[in-house]
Amino acid sequence: MSVTAPGGFRASGVAAGLKASGGPDVAVVVNDGPRFEAAGVFTSNRVHAAPVKWSRQVLTTGLLKAVVLNSGGANACTGPLGFQDTHATAEHTAAALGLGAIDVAVCSTGLIGERLPMDKLLPGVTDAVGKLAADGGGDAARAIMTTDTVPKTAVLRRDGITYGGMAKGAGMLAPGLATMLVVLTTDAVAASADLDAALRHACAYTFDRLDSDGCMSTNDTVLVLSSGASGVTPGLPALTQALRDLCDDLARQLLSDAEGSTKDIAITVRGAASEADAVTVGRSVARSNLVKTAFFGNDPNWGRILSAIGVTDAAFDPDAIDVAINGVPICVGGAAGADRSTVDLSARAVDVSIDLHAGTSEATIRTNDLSLAYVHENSAYST
Amino acid sequence: MSVTAPGGFRASGVAAGLKASGGPDVAVVVNDGPRFEAAGVFTSNRVHAAPVKWSRQVLTTGLLKAVVLNSGGANACTGPLGFQDTHATAEHTAAALGLGAIDVAVCSTGLIGERLPMDKLLPGVTDAVGKLAADGGGDAARAIMTTDTVPKTAVLRRDGITYGGMAKGAGMLAPGLATMLVVLTTDAVAASADLDAALRHACAYTFDRLDSDGCMSTNDTVLVLSSGASGVTPGLPALTQALRDLCDDLARQLLSDAEGSTKDIAITVRGAASEADAVTVGRSVARSNLVKTAFFGNDPNWGRILSAIGVTDAAFDPDAIDVAINGVPICVGGAAGADRSTVDLSARAVDVSIDLHAGTSEATIRTNDLSLAYVHENSAYST
Numbered sequence: 001m002s003v004t005a006p007g008g009f010r011a012s013g014v015a016a017g018l019k020a021s022g023g024p025d026v027a028v029v030v031n032d033g034p035r036f037e038a039a040g041v042f043t044s045n046r047v048h049a050a051p052v053k054w055s056r057q058v059l060t061t062g063l064l065k066a067v068v069l070n071s072g073g074a075n076a077c078t079g080p081l082g083f084q085d086t087h088a089t090a091e092h093t094a095a096a097l098g099l100g101a102i103d104v105a106v107c108s109t110g111l112i113g114e115r116l117p118m119d120k121l122l123p124g125v126t127d128a129v130g131k132l133a134a135d136g137g138g139d140a141a142r143a144i145m146t147t148d149t150v151p152k153t154a155v156l157r158r159d160g161i162t163y164g165g166m167a168k169g170a171g172m173l174a175p176g177l178a179t180m181l182v183v184l185t186t187d188a189v190a191a192s193a194d195l196d197a198a199l200r201h202a203c204a205y206t207f208d209r210l211d212s213d214g215c216m217s218t219n220d221t222v223l224v225l226s227s228g229a230s231g232v233t234p235g236l237p238a239l240t241q242a243l244r245d246l247c248d249d250l251a252r253q254l255l256s257d258a259e260g261s262t263k264d265i266a267i268t269v270r271g272a273a274s275e276a277d278a279v280t281v282g283r284s285v286a287r288s289n290l291v292k293t294a295f296f297g298n299d300p301n302w303g304r305i306l307s308a309i310g311v312t313d314a315a316f317d318p319d320a321i322d323v324a325i326n327g328v329p330i331c332v333g334g335a336a337g338a339d340r341s342t343v344d345l346s347a348r349a350v351d352v353s354i355d356l357h358a359g360t361s362e363a364t365i366r367t368n369d370l371s372l373a374y375v376h377e378n379s380a381y382s383t
Numbered sequence: 384m385s386v387t388a389p390g391g392f393r394a395s396g397v398a399a400g401l402k403a404s405g406g407p408d409v410a411v412v413v414n415d416g417p418r419f420e421a422a423g424v425f426t427s428n429r430v431h432a433a434p435v436k437w438s439r440q441v442l443t444t445g446l447l448k449a450v451v452l453n454s455g456g457a458n459a460c461t462g463p464l465g466f467q468d469t470h471a472t473a474e475h476t477a478a479a480l481g482l483g484a485i486d487v488a489v490c491s492t493g494l495i496g497e498r499l500p501m502d503k504l505l506p507g508v509t510d511a512v513g514k515l516a517a518d519g520g521g522d523a524a525r526a527i528m529t530t531d532t533v534p535k536t537a538v539l540r541r542d543g544i545t546y547g548g549m550a551k552g553a554g555m556l557a558p559g560l561a562t563m564l565v566v567l568t569t570d571a572v573a574a575s576a577d578l579d580a581a582l583r584h585a586c587a588y589t590f591d592r593l594d595s596d597g598c599m600s601t602n603d604t605v606l607v608l609s610s611g612a613s614g615v616t617p618g619l620p621a622l623t624q625a626l627r628d629l630c631d632d633l634a635r636q637l638l639s640d641a642e643g644s645t646k647d648i649a650i651t652v653r654g655a656a657s658e659a660d661a662v663t664v665g666r667s668v669a670r671s672n673l674v675k676t677a678f679f680g681n682d683p684n685w686g687r688i689l690s691a692i693g694v695t696d697a698a699f700d701p702d703a704i705d706v707a708i709n710g711v712p713i714c715v716g717g718a719a720g721a722d723r724s725t726v727d728l729s730a731r732a733v734d735v736s737i738d739l740h741a742g743t744s745e746a747t748i749r750t751n752d753l754s755l756a757y758v759h760e761n762s763a764y765s766t
Contacts, residue, residue, distance in 0.1 A: 047693030047701045047717070077689050079702065079718035112686025113719050215673045215687075216694050289672070289753070290598045290761055297762030303495025304598075306460050310430030311599050318430045319462065334430070335462035336496050370672070371762075375755050378673055379680030 002137030002153030005164035006187035008032050008227025011136035013143030016124020018072030024143035025072040026124035029183055030132055031065050035228030038064035039196035041203045043220035049076030050086040051106040058105050062192030064225050065103035067183055068093040068125055069144050073110040076218040085116050092122045096129040107181045107221050109146055141166035144181055152253040156246050160232040161188045163242050167250040182222040187230035198240040199224050206247035210255055211286040211367050255366050260373030263295050265350040266366050273359035277314035282365030284308045292370035300343035302331040316356040324353040385520030385536030388547035389570035391415050391610025394519035396526030399507020401455030407526035408455040409507035412566055413515055414448050418611030421447035422579035424586045426603035432459030433469040438488040445575030447608050448486035450566055451476040451508055452527050456493040459601040468499050475505045479512040490564045490604050492529055524549035527564055535636040539629050543615040544571045546625050550633040565605040570613035581623040582607050589630035593638055594669040594750050638749050643756030646678050648733040649749050656742035660697035665748030667691045675753035683726035685714040699739040707736040
């Protein structure tokens with residue numbers, strides 16, 4: 001059901017011919033109300049795509065009635081003409097729905113630097129609007145896939161409110177938003193400012209702590225739309241927790257489907273002087289190609305982990321660092337602890353626990369291994 | 384000839400059994416004078432090896448009479464006992480040479496986190512001292528290799544002075560020193576302070592601008608020893624230029640032998656508001672796994688380059704960036720320029736030229752592609 005699980009939403013997904021494969025590539029999500037409060041979080045990459053510029057502008061109203069999404073082209077680095085294409089897409093979608101362009105957010109994903117084939121996209125939007133359905137969430141989720149091998153959807157019911165979500169993203173997963181398009185929906189009654197605060201918090205602790213390959217996309221977008229159809233108004237803490245749980249679910253799905261990955265690695269940094277230090281250390285380890293290739297090879301190479309910690313400016317004494325891998329204290333006080341051979345790395349899930357012994361803060365960064373398949377996918381296909 | 388090309392130096396390399404392969408793994412370089420001024424630059428990784436702690440301490444005198452180096456073990460993350468091992472190695476070498484331990488720098492390279500087999504290393508040092516020869520530079524260069532496929536040496540003769548050098552390093556090549564051990568020698572007459580200033584400058588523009596895989600080692604060491612045997616005193620500018628040329632030669636050799644690489648990529652950033660901005664942008668592009676895999680696949684994917692530029696805080700307007708790959712202006716004003724198919728990426732050397740149009744500064748960062756072989760080497764072997 002994904003985005004159509006909450007009351008007040010319809011969605012669809014169709015094949016418009018943007019993808020060479022002929023797979024579905026255009027999705028529309030519509031909020032039928034009665035309310036239309038919304039919020040968005042966007043890539044912090046300064047080179048960002050036309051749809052990001054447009055949607056950020058649209059969201060200044062705090063309201064959103066529809067989202068049109070396409071795979072098969074990012075519409076990034078396409079100049080003023082690319083922006084006109086995004087605008088035309090919003091106009092066309094709005095006209096088909098009896099709305100104004102200002103009510104419609106646009107999301108695109110695919111190859112950077114090429115114009116979208118508008119002669120295919122606009123008829124696709126018309127087709128998608130005609131197919132909008134209260135159970136169309138699954139179709140929409142499939143239409144935004146690129147190198148994803150499975151659609152990612154989530155549904156959460158809590159306190160009389162339903163939350164739904166869909167996500168795409170399988171590579172270029174990085175800080176300050178993993179590459180991805182995410183649309184969240186809820187039938188809660190919520191003020192735009194609350195949705196904005198809740199979404200920012202949720203992203204900061206979930207998507208922002210994914211770091212699959214250290215690369216940040218030009219198109220990352222996370223939107224939340226509320227219909228108010230449930231008539232229930234959650235408190236801000238409850239709303240925040242619900243969006244965080246929903247995002248956490250989707251973030252784990254993104255990680256598990258990361259291009260070519262064979263391991264989901266959770267790096268938890270404890271005993272940090274600050275949460276920022278914990279995030280910095282976790283991210284440095286998550287980004288080390290040597291750490292990532294070691295895990296691909298089932299090698300509990302704690303020396304590479306210490307080396308990655310050592311390049312940060314976090315507070316720690318190198319001779320006080322402990323590292324456990326899958327529960328085995330393989331490095332104690334900055335030197336060899338338990339024998340390497342006692343670490344079992346045969347499962348997909350890997351837990352790395354680092355204690356800096358420099359304070360009481362902690363954070364978890366999630367990443368993948370660096371595999372032969374990652375290199376193959378990202379060298380053989382242009383994205 | 385490498386380090387024994389200048390007058391006043393002897394060297395040797397022997398197999399002590401540290402490497403499972405049985406290959407040479409212990410080297411000694413001796414300065415017979417008449418002068419002994421020296422300088423060193425070390426890894427800025429806060430997790431650094433015992434030999435780095437020792438050699439940094441030794442260099443505070445500004446003098447050095449010998450260097451003992453081993454492959455087959457990094458002696459990093461080995462605690463106080465590891466430091467004792469380094470000290471014992473210096474003592475043993477000094478005794479065999481009739482020197483004090485304070486005259487002897489120590490360099491180690493290999494797996495992090497394991498103690499060195501001193502029962503093999505010390506007899507190896509004795510053997511190496513016995514084999515010291517005025518033409519032993521080649522043997523020494525071979526004894527410090529790890530995953531290197533070829534020894535790296537350089538010789539430069541200029542203004543009556545001879546400069547020599549050897550280097551090892553093939554992975555974990557990163558900023559603030561590529562992983563490597565480098566020993567430079569010269570028969571120039573030079574003050575320690577001049578050697579120090581010249582070496583720092585030379586490293587900053589050569590090794591510090593290599594970024595093969597973004598990982599900084601715990602053991603990086605660059606030493607320069609001067610014997611004064613030529614009787615010629617170069618001015619500081621000439622000394623600096625000579626060391627820079629020598630380091631540039633060795634840096635290119637390191638890059639060309641980087642683990643599993645199929646491309647040597649020079650990323651030149653022009654039109655930057657400052658040299659620091661140029662370095663930041665170049666490094667961000669050099670570290671992007673998506674850029675690196677694209678080059679492995681012979682794909683001139685300028686969108687990934689723009690995306691990597693966009694995550695920096697350098698001064699630029701995204702719509703003003705130009706990118707040329709091997710001379711083809713593939714991105715003009717932040718959007719598509721010449722056709723992708725006109726870029727020839729069949730050669731090993733790749734030139735990426737980025738113009739930020741934000742100033743007059745420039746810098747070149749050198750990196751490699753990210754290949755299937757890199758992942759294979761770094762997942763299959765523990766280093």
